Amino acid sequence: MADFYLPEGTSRVVVSCSDRRLSAYLDSEFNDGKTAFVRTAGADVTNIADTLVKLVHVGTEEKNRAMRQVVVLTHTDMRDVTKGCGWAGRLAVEEDARLHGKELDSHFIGDAQISQFIENGYTSREQIEKGNKNVQKKALDRLMGSSGVGYSTDTIDTSGIPTENELEHVLVITRPSVARYSDMAERLNKGHGSMTTIGKFNAYYSQVGTFEEALVDARLFTGALGIHDVRVLAQDQHDNELMRSWAGQLHIQDFMKNVKLTLVTTHGNDNNKARLRA
Numbered sequence: 001m002a003d004f005y006l007p008e009g010t011s012r013v014v015v016s017c018s019d020r021r022l023s024a025y026l027d028s029e030f031n032d033g034k035t036a037f038v039r040t041a042g043a044d045v046t047n048i049a050d051t052l053v054k055l056v057h058v059g060t061e062e063k064n065r066a067m068r069q070v071v072v073l074t075h076t077d078m079r080d081v082t083k084g085c086g087w088a089g090r091l092a093v094e095e096d097a098r099l100h101g102k103e104l105d106s107h108f109i110g111d112a113q114i115s116q117f118i119e120n121g122y123t124s125r126e127q128i129e130k131g132n133k134n135v136q137k138k139a140l141d142r143l144m145g146s147s148g149v150g151y152s153t154d155t156i157d158t159s160g161i162p163t164e165n166e167l168e169h170v171l172v173i174t175r176p177s178v179a180r181y182s183d184m185a186e187r188l189n190k191g192h193g194s195m196t197t198i199g200k201f202n203a204y205y206s207q208v209g210t211f212e213e214a215l216v217d218a219r220l221f222t223g224a225l226g227i228h229d230v231r232v233l234a235q236d237q238h239d240n241e242l243m244r245s246w247a248g249q250l251h252i253q254d255f256m257k258n259v260k261l262t263l264v265t266t267h268g269n270d271n272n273k274a275r276l277r278a
């Protein structure tokens, strides 16, 4: 895995769901300039285990001893569960199919993951959304239980977050960073021409350290959530070549056939956009 380019003194990792409603909230409640953000569907720790281990250097003696805290944030909607976590909604569908022997056209969530929810007795969507933080806590126990890294989980209630739903939804694939989502949106929008504007609430983020992790998110968001506009964003110029290779690997996936894919590289303050598929 390529190194992360995080400023010295970065002291915690916040992991949250990719959900489009959470970015502004994360900017205002969690971005203190010393927090590295990781995003994946459902805040599913098992999907980003490689990234987390590398970020906190579990199992290594040296390096970034400052990074000693991991916070995992799942989310739900306390007023209307159908407006809650899309990943949990999809998991409920796939779990139901497994439990009742139904056939589904496609699967986006791993068997082992579904089993964890069944074992815990979380079968309805509401149980899955509320129980997700316990499932993620157990995943953290397994991953870093004896490492000395502090970790905790919490659930965000999105019913209190005002959102609008006018702009087409976009998936942004990028790497962990301390950057604000509002700044990333600005970079994505620079010279964007006729492309959909990245507003406050229309971008889902897959913010991970490996292509394999991004691939799981891309498959889910294009397949289960119907997103057909994917942007791969380099966090800084060190990231350009890696993001170019991720975009190239995405480009050849069958599920990306009807999806618009754009690479946004960074040179100083300027973006270079390459439309890989119109």
Ligand SMILES: [Zn+2]
Pocket (backbone or CB within 6 Å): 017, 018, 019, 041, 042, 043, 075, 084, 085, 086, 087, 088
């Ligand atoms: Zn979610």
